Amino acid sequence: MPKNTYTDEFRADAVRLYEDTEGASFTSIAEDLGIGRATLKNWVYAARKSRGIQPTSTAEDPADELLRLRKEVQHLRSETQKLSTERDILRKAAKYFAAEAGAGWSLWFMR
Numbered sequence: 001m002p003k004n005t006y007t008d009e010f011r012a013d014a015v016r017l018y019e020d021t022e023g024a025s026f027t028s029i030a031e032d033l034g035i036g037r038a039t040l041k042n043w044v045y046a047a048r049k050s051r052g053i054q055p056t057s058t059a060e061d062p063a064d065e066l067l068r069l070r071k072e073v074q075h076l077r078s079e080t081q082k083l084s085t086e087r088d089i090l091r092k093a094a095k096y097f098a099a100e101a102g103a104g105w106s107l108w109f110m111r
Contacts, residue, residue, distance in 0.1 A: 014040055015047045025063035
């Protein structure tokens with residue numbers, strides 16, 4: 001696949017569009033311009049570096065942050081479901097063994 005070549009003017013305009021658009025994400029601007037998200041991100045970071053602004057490693061593209069948070073929520077929901085199931089199984093087992101051992105033990109164990 002041939003590598004796309006963009007003019008310096010196009011790159012500068014793309015960086016300016018990203019920086020001047022309130023709440024813009026790399027993904028949305030890149031899609032609008034028909035370029036890759038990583039390409040735009042590299043151009044923005046290079047432009048900032050040339051101006052003496054170091055990109056912070058903690059800054060996250062809003063679209064990337066949203067995707068990361070959605071994955072995290074999905075993971076936490078599945079983990080919660082797993083833990084709830086395990087808890088229910090342990091409760092049933094405790095009740096079963098308490099019935100076999102007698103009422104005194106079950107009152108102490110179920111506290």
